[in-house]
Amino acid sequence: MSADLHPAESAGTSSTAGSAVAPRPPKRTAYGKETWKEIVFLLSNLVTSLVGFVYAVVSVVLGVGLSITVVGLPLLALGLGGARLIGRSERGRARALLGVEVAEPSRLPKPGGFFGWLWTSLKDPVAWRTQLYGLIRLPWGIVTFTVALVSLIVLWPVLPFLSRGLANADRGMVRGLLSPSDELERRIAELESDRGVVVDTAAADLRRIERDLHDGAQARLVALAMGLGLAKEKLLDDPETAAAMVDEAHGEVKLALQELRDLARGIHPAVLTDRGLSAALSSVSARCTVPVKVTVDLTERPAEAIEGIAYFTVSELLQNVSKHSRARSASVDVWRTEDRLLLQVRDDGTGGARLDGGTGLAGLAERLGAVDGLLVLDSPEGGPTTITAELPWRSRPSG
Incomplete structure (x- = not known):
């Protein structure tokens, strides 16, 4: 018996992969392009955080406040859908200016019917985390804009250190609130992709079974029915010929049964x-x-x-x-x-x-x-x- 496979070996991973030392980040100068990108990010925080805060408050308050009517929950669901777009924009801004590589969350599944869409949208964790991100960002956006602007004018010598510290806090918020739900979120995306493979395979198997039935046993049974019909007509006039035709039909029955057994074995063997x-x-x-x-x-x-x-x-x-x-x-x-x-x-x-x-x-x-x-x-x-x-x-x- 072969030895059990370790999960890492099963995945084809080298045994030394887990002990690899992560490369050190490249050195950066005090007033290099990374610093200026961080400053641009900090200055743009005021506008983006204001937009995110207003959107989160209005969409949540409006949806919850009108939930006693028929339009409240659909409005809340639409607001959460828009929050996903804001989250995508913020991940793009962080990726371009802070170098934060955050994977995009998988798309929501497409349930059938209005109520399926409503329930799926209302329990979307990605959208709710984005709304939380928008709510807590306004005070932080005001602080980072103010500090970055004042540092450009008054605190020039310490500007690189301040921008680095504030930008690191922004990186943490993006990773913590705007990233997918780790392994679960990625697994959902994989399973959604794999579901298409299962559907295609099942459809191909059904077409194969239909083709085998049509070209094999079905055609043989049709010929058998015609042969027995001719034998019935000749039974009184030419019994010897009729007996020969019945004998031939008996052989066809055996072949048809064998083909059906082979087909059944291909579906699920007894x-x-x-x-x-x-x-x-x-x-x-x-x-x-x-x-x-x-x-x-x-x-x-x-x-x-x-x-x-x-x-x-x-x-x-x-x-x-x-x-x-x-x-x-x-x-x-x-x-x-x-x-x-x-x-x-x-x-x-x-x-x-x-x-x-x-x-x-x-x-x-x-x-x-x-x-x-x-x-x-x-x-x-x-x-x-x-x-x-x-x-x-x-x-x-x-x-």
Whole structure:
């Protein structure tokens, strides 16, 4: 059994990445361009903070005050939407003049209907933090404008130090109130993107099933119905011919049943439902063109959805072994590590596999990512190839 993957190793991160020393910021002169950018920022604080304060007060007070009417909450939601635009402007100003790199928050999801939009807008944390930013900035904007202006006239020798200190406080406010909600906000953006992959994959699978039914079993059953109709007409006049046609129809029935079984196996194999991953993976490995050793080390079965994804992931990887690896043998290992289900397919082939190599690995990695999974490829030229997939572990409901 292969060793458990550490999360950093799973992500393909070098083990020394965490200990890297951050580069020191470049040295700056007292009256260099960085100082003058900070001064421009501090002087512009008065106007921007005044606009932000007035907007926050008017939009919140108006929306809350009219909330007893039908227009109050929609006005508040529109005001929060406008606050997002103010936040974007402030991040751009800080980025240009203070060098603060703050990622843009993800867009709000698009719920269906008016009430969905209303509820999503009213509970938007990004917009509320921007409104708070606007409320607390007015006193600070007055202070920074006054100090910067007076320093330009009277306190010239200490101007660089004052501007640096005040600008650092502004940097802290921007990072604290105008930045996304760290990992949660970024994860929401990733999941919104991954949702499109899931929808596209599901649509492609439905088109494949429809095509297989239309071109395979359906066409065969139509021909079978026509053949039985002709046999019925000849039953009295030419019983020998009718018997031959019935015999031929019997063969067509067997073929149609086999095609339907193959199609059902492609949707969700019965052996997986009845006996679990170990039996299902042993079945699929028997169809591989090279001998495959299957080891499943699980004390319980995962949720049906996770089990199905694991099965089709290994199935696709073994198809790649058959088509591309030129291997003499392969192995499949399945085990659980804490809240992750790990699948590892290894072959002794020629190696050189890549995610963009036309073997479908890129699409598989996208589909795994859409369910918070991960695909790690290790395939040097000359082999061997080891592909490890991680999936979130969810237990099967009891009962």
